[in-house]
Amino acid sequence: MVELTVCIGTSCHLRGAEKVIKTFQRLITSNRLEKKINLQGTFCMGKCSGKKVQVSINSEAYETCPEEAEGFFLTEVLNTAK
Amino acid sequence: MFFGPPSNPLDDHDAISGFMNEIGEKIILGGTTCSIFEHHLKSKTRIELKTSGCELLPYGFLGNIFVTEGTLTLKKLNDVFFSEYNIDDAVKLLKDKIAKHDKIKIYRGRAINPVNGIDKNAVFTEFVKYLRESGKSPEIVNF
Numbered sequence: 001m002v003e004l005t006v007c008i009g010t011s012c013h014l015r016g017a018e019k020v021i022k023t024f025q026r027l028i029t030s031n032r033l034e035k036k037i038n039l040q041g042t043f044c045m046g047k048c049s050g051k052k053v054q055v056s057i058n059s060e061a062y063e064t065c066p067e068e069a070e071g072f073f074l075t076e077v078l079n080t081a082k
Numbered sequence: 083m084f085f086g087p088p089s090n091p092l093d094d095h096d097a098i099s100g101f102m103n104e105i106g107e108k109i110i111l112g113g114t115t116c117s118i119f120e121h122h123l124k125s126k127t128r129i130e131l132k133t134s135g136c137e138l139l140p141y142g143f144l145g146n147i148f149v150t151e152g153t154l155t156l157k158k159l160n161d162v163f164f165s166e167y168n169i170d171d172a173v174k175l176l177k178d179k180i181a182k183h184d185k186i187k188i189y190r191g192r193a194i195n196p197v198n199g200i201d202k203n204a205v206f207t208e209f210v211k212y213l214r215e216s217g218k219s220p221e222i223v224n225f
Contacts, residue, residue: 008129008140009113010151011198018140021131041129041140043113043151048197 002037002081007054009044017041017053019066027073036081085111085206086152086191087118088225097225098122101189109179110144112152115191119144141172150176153200156209163212186213187221 004024008017021041028037045054045061052063055072057080064072088097098119101108110116116127127149129142139158141150150172158173159180167174180186188210194202213220 007113008151010154010195010200013139013151013154014198025131039131041131041142043116043127043129043140043142043149046114046117048114048195 023069
């Protein structure tokens with residue numbers, strides 16, 4: 001099971017965390033990955049000064065934004081889930 | 083209510099211990115604040131992702147303690163404090179919880195996150211003003 005975590009604290013919320021989550025939820029459903037990927041939120045990853053929304057895949061840190069979320073999922077997340 | 087991290091991290095333990103020993107319903111506001119609680123309580127917050135929408139502010143539960151994002155949620159609550167609000171989100175849950183209580187003790191952490199550019203102090207001052215105007219008795223402990 002891949003643990004995909006999105007920060008939804010204030011700074012990441014302002015950078016579009018909710019839209020990133022919606023994109024991930026849509027792609028998990030359309031790719032039938034509900035049993036392979038556990039999408040969860042966290043209120044702070046301690047990287048508020050980052051430029052984009054903070055994300056982790058199995059505790060490894062990344063960042064993305066609403067415009068790049070689909071590409072991020074199709075590369076980084078799916079590669080990990082294979 | 084616990085709003086924001088203490089300005090001095092050395093006060094985290096005392097502030098959290100004091101808060102946890104209070105009697106009554108507990109609410110934590112703030113993502114960083116929530117992380118500090120998670121560390122001290124050795125517990126993880128369960129965030130309600132399914133109820134989040136692009137326009138909605140997130141919330142969750144740390145054990146049975148209601149947890150929300152902080153300043154944006156409180157700012158939005160201020161905007162609707164004296165009006166009807168029926169959107170099923172963190173603001174409505176917070177509004178309903180506050181409405182149930184006459185005495186509200188607030189542990190106010192004075193640390194500021196310089197990144198998000200929101201005037202946390204102004205939002206908090208307005209919130210306390212509205213509590214008093216609605217007949218409640220807020221007690222504030224600053225850290």
